[in-house]
Amino acid sequence: MEERKQMTEINDKGITLIALVVTIIVLIILATVSINMVVGENGLIKKAEQARDAYEESSKKEVEGINTMLEEMMKETGVGPHGLPLVDTLGGGSSNVVLESTVDAEDVNGNKIVVPRGFFVRTDLGTKVDNGIVIEDADGNQFVWVPCTEGQYKKHKYNDDTQGKDDRNENWGTFYYTDWSDWKEEGGNAESVKNNGGFYVGRYEAGVPDNASFSINNESNKNTMPYYIDTNSNGNKSKNVTEENGIKLKPVSKQGMQAWNYISQENAVTLSSNMYNGIEGSYDVTSSLIDGIAWDRIVDWLGESYTNIASESSDYGNYGNNTIELEENVLYAQHIAATLKPGQTGGASGWVLANRYKIGQPKLGAEELKEDGEGSTKYNSADYTNGTSYSITTHTLEKRIELATGVVEQFKLKNIYDMAGNIHEWTTETGHHSTTETSTATSTKYVVLRGGCFDNKGFNGPVSYRNGFNKTTSVGISVGFRVVLYVD
Secondary structure (H helix, E strand, O other): OHHHHHHHHHHHHHHHHHHHHHHHHHHHHHHHHHHHHHHOOOOHHHHHHHHHHHHHHHHHHHHHHHHHHHHHHHHHHOEOOOOOEEHHHOOOOOOOOOOOOOEEEEOOOOOEEEEOOOEEEOHHHOOOHHHOOEEEEOOOOEEEEEEOOOOOOOOOOEOOOOOOEEOOOOOOEOOEOOOOOOOEEOOOOHHHHHHHOEEEEEOOOOEOOOOOOOOOOOOOOOOOOEOOOOOOHHHOOOOOOOEEOOEEOOOEOOOOOOEOOOOOHHHHHHHHHHOOOOOOOOOOEEEEEOOHHHHHHHHHHHHOOOOOOOOOOHHHOEOOOOOOEOOOOEEEEEEEEEEEOOOOOOOOOEEEOEOEOEEEOOEOOOOEOOOOOOOOOOOOOOOEOOOOOOOOOOEEEEEEEEEOOOOOHHHEEOOEEOOOEOOEEEEEEEEOOOOOOOOOOOOOOEEEEEOOOOOOOOOOOOOOOEEEEEEOOOOOOOEEOOEEEEEO
């Protein structure tokens, strides 16, 4: 009897253990099912995420729909969100019907723009301030509105007076610029910026006007496509002039023009002023050579959309390390940079300059040249000047492509072309300091040039590049200028 009782207890315990195991298995199954229902592919969490995404997408489309409707309403009424005339109403594509008076306007996002008398908005090129709004005069010169508050219109400062970094943006290098205390800004217009909330910058580098004797579009030059340098040697005409035959020359801001290089900063100041100033009753703007403060503001503005452009501009400009092969025919000049090889003593580095412009599809960037088969290092005397000849034994010879204004779409940032690369540009920031390590004042006047050029690489000559070791009277193949407009 006792033995049977023990067996019963053992059986009960066995049944209890089996029940426990079964219970655990059931619980595991239930837990698995529950977890799968919650976190599985079709679980509650996944469905919640899908519902959230669907809601967000629906909300986004609803907001976009409302914004589109509001934009259409504004375009229909011609009035912006703050009651000002809508930018879209102040132009007509490429028509040249200019405004008879200056107009305060705004885009559909409420961003202000002032369109001056004598211009109209190229609405086909964009109508939102953040993307760069283009205005044009009756002669086809184009400028881009740069939004700028009073607080944003100021020069970048550096942490030290050597090649340090900017205290507002660590990606800004000083390059060949020492922060001497005597640097001063001789241009700009803070009052206009304060009153109007911005200024205009040339959409293109300053180009040579058709009526200049050294223009390839001048009737006497059309069959020869000459490339003029800064002297009158070899029959060339000087580009470093502000008038010819008593007529003031005016630079142009147009696409596909020969960039106006070989011009001193002093003459660039005069030419920029010539563009609109003194023309009574036609324009409500003051034209001037771009100032360093305006340049800094533009770089900041570009940086809002193009990350690290202040330190690396290779993809946005005509540089020695850019290897784009152009797909369309453009106007260009091919120069040769001669660099003395290590250990050689056969003379210094220098240039073999183009003797004429070409129309074609060049490949940008540096490319080493070999002998041309005839033992010549001038590479076709018809194409190059009769200047210094360099031997490939002592020098590395590489091509450098100088482009006409605004011919590569990739180099357009917020509707502004070639701020990075192609040619350096003079500014109005000047000083009388020494170019040595001391700050002793000299009688020589130095000036800051900005941006990179075809002889730089995008990382050592980016859009923020500044060089303060050039005289205001200097001229060169790789330096030109750009015009800014301040609304009166």
